[in-house]
Amino acid sequence: MGLIQTLAGLLFGSRNVVRETAEVFREGAEGAAQRAAGLQGQVLAQYAAEFTLPRGGRFDRLMDALNRLPRPALALGTLMLFAAAMIDPLWFAARMQGIALVPEPLWWLLGVIVTFYFGARHQLKTQDFQREIATTIARAPAVLDNLATIARLRADSPGAAETGPDASLALAAVEPSDNPALEAWRALRRA
Template identity: 85%
Template sequence: MGLIQTLAGLLFGSRNVVRETAEVFRENAEAAAARASGLQGQVLAQYAAEFALPRPGWFDRLMDGLNRLPRPALALGTLALFAAAMVDPLWFAARMQGIALVPEPLWWLLGVIVTFYFGARHQLKSQDFQREIATTMARVPAVLENLTAIAELRHDSPGAAGTGVDATLTLAAGEPSDNPALDAWRAQRRA
């Protein structure tokens, strides 16, 4: 009996060898929850200490607001440029011509500033972007010609049914023709 009692005491007594051995392979869930709770409490205490003091003045509040503006302003500005290009292509093309006059070193400087601010851009990307803008601007005349051609194809544009300089066609357009379907339609409208 003494041997069994000693073994049981060793395994399940004040020092539990089975539990200690199992904790080598699997984390104690109760101890992990206690550690996580302590960590969360410390994080909340740090946040509370950081925001407990009121801001000293309007300048700090202004700077906090300005620090939050660039990312949304760039995103919304880019979307506005796309909308402007679709709504008024001539206005957009005129603005892009102004951008085409910006010297390349200034583009590099802008690229460096934006790269520094956002941290994940490279100067090469901004130069590639400038080349792509130049390529797009070279296509503006063709796009304007296409828009003019599309406008002329509309059925409600002035002169859509014009005969041009063809005198024979102009005279034929004014003379009534033998068209039974048109005659039936006219008779139906009179009734």
Template identity: 70%
Template structure:
């Protein structure tokens, strides 16, 4: 008994816990870590609060703060709106995208630069050959017009949308009656 008591006194005596102290060398004390975490969060919140403690003096400041908060949600909601529009009316959406296909490349670069600088991103623009881009865009114009004409013809409310045209085989398939066994049985019973 004296030997066991001596070992316990060595490990836990004198207000010490050698096992706990040794374990804390390899693993953080969870309670002490939680206390440090609470202190750190409190200091961070105090710092954030101090940053916004400057009172806004006038309506212009409040207006500008609100205006600065609009672009990100507007871009996000606008992009989601494009997806919804594409699902609701694909032909309408395709017609609008054909119009976007005519936007010249330098204008896309300018939009990219403006958006990049607005959101704080670094953007290094390359020198673009403006005449080449405009000629490429103008060469696309007849194809865009043909695409728009095809889209107009595909609309369900267009005259002749279901017309098979001059395809005789398709016309024969459309006018041939489908076999209906129930109808054939009914006709046999009536005869």
């Protein structure tokens, strides 16, 4: 091995010309892995830098808190309206008369704001749900085939205990067959 390596070193030098030439036409796996690891490290460093920025203080915390309030406030407010209607129907009716005085354009504006605020999340959840339904429907033929196979294996179905061609296959596997190589080897051993 050392002689061949020495001769190859004399002819081609200490560089691996074949590998370097091949890497011109095809990416080396080691180089690709190094580049991918470097890219992943840079992406993680960028994400880490985004979350390690110092916060501005009270104002930023206040804005974060305000951004978290609308969904729970709307849900709890609606439940409280139902409770108020049961506890004091006259008070509730007076408040609803006040809401009846709100002009229609203001209702449209409220609808647009709520739609844009909650619409993006709803659309994302709807798309995920549709994707799950499509996956489930795609699996339906396989499930039906499995159910048919299980039904055929039930003890009360006709022919469930019949092994069919498997028994003849098992018998054929244990029958000796002609093997010229084995016979020649046995003849050599006897001699």
